């Protein structure tokens with residue numbers, strides 16, 4: 177079996193690098209060493225286009241504890257645990273030719289080292305590179321003609337949006353894009369205003385002019401105060417970012433075309449991100465017809481109206497999607513279904529823990545769950561719900577069913593999140609739990625015999 181570190185994660189193997197969560201494959205440049213973290217002190221900073229420019233966080237700098245970077249409830253900011261970021265070095269890295277457009281990254285040297293292998297354009301599969309939906313294929317006119325989306329003014333108050341130029345089948349790609357700017361999320365808290373501005377201006381100016389223009393064209397939407405004008409890039413980040421992880425550390429990523437997709441609480445597309453190629457795919461949940469707007473959810477799926485409204489306010493706007501604008505009766509019955517779904521999940525979780533489940537009870541809850549999921553268009557949540565059902569069957573030692581649902585959960589994770597999805601550890605842990613429990617039972621039965 178694979179050796180593990182203290183956190184139960186596999187140790188890097190030969191040919192992998194230690195500063196990635198899962199170990200890192202070798203860069204395809206043929207180097208037989210791991211990419212070195214480079215900073216302003218390095219003389220050789222290839223493959224980056226410029227010598228990194230770095231600023232250290234002050235000694236009193238604190239940032240949110242990892243895991244709390246994303247969401248928090250209004251007025252609860254004080255309760256978020258913080259950790260020191262004293263002296264953390266943030267640098268600007270730019271790869272001017274990345275995917276034909278350019279990429280600037282504001283992050284720490286180790287995180288930037290994790291990106292080195294994925295900078296290589298030849299890593300992008302031809303299926304994604306040459307797809308008419310791909311921003312890499314944009315210079316080929318024939319492909320541009322087959323592009324599934326157009327950026328257009330959409331409904332009043334929503335600004336621009338992405339609209340289907342042709343039918344997109346279920347699971348078809350609406351858009352394939354790459355980041356243009358990335359930043360380690362905690363840099364926003366660790367550095368004082370003046371230092372952030374220096375890094376942000378530099379990250380922008382080091383990009384080719386068309387990339388700079390593409391970014392600045394995103395300064396839309398939301399209310400722009402005086403401060404936003406001074407920190408235009410941060411204003412853009414706030415209304416356009418997409419959260420990703422680099423080696424398990426939270427970053428945000430700006431993607432030019434993808435940023436035009438408006439929010440809907442019942443979206444018709446979802447995002448799939450591959451860290452090893454830095455590819456963002458926007459994939460259709462269902463068939464989308466010509467002229468229909470592509471939408472995705474900026475929030476976790478499945479929240480009831482009040483929670484959605486509260487969360488979307490943090491994005492600086494009020495949601496006008498059809499579910500939020502629906503008559504009270506419709507919104508109310510949707511909320512009832514969503515609340516019941518969470519209740520079922522919690523019942524399975526609690527009763528599995530307490531050993532209270534029976535096969536009949538699990539089956540009844542699962543069939544109710546499936547009706548609710550389909551009724552509310554929450555199919556992607558099956559990644560997690562299937563894993564919960566697997567754990568429920570595990571709790572009554574029904575290993576065959578547990579494996580069936582673990583398998584389903586894994587397939588959904590891959591379908592909705594690629595082979596490199598965020599829950600690789602969760603899936604591994606579930607399989608191990610099932611194997612261990614079965615072995616324990618066999619041993620127990622042998623002991624009795």
Ligand SMILES: C[S@@+](CC[C@H](N)C(=O)[O-])C[C@H]1O[C@@H](n2cnc3c(N)ncnc32)[C@H](O)[C@@H]1O
Pocket residue numbers: 333334335336337394396397398415416435436437438439440491492493494495496497
């Ligand atoms: C990531 S951008 C989407 C693209 C944007 N419409 C544009 O013109 O570039 C997010 C902004 O779009 C608008 N928006 C997106 N979804 C919306 C919705 N469901 N209801 C109202 N406004 C929305 C808001 O102004 C929000 O700040």
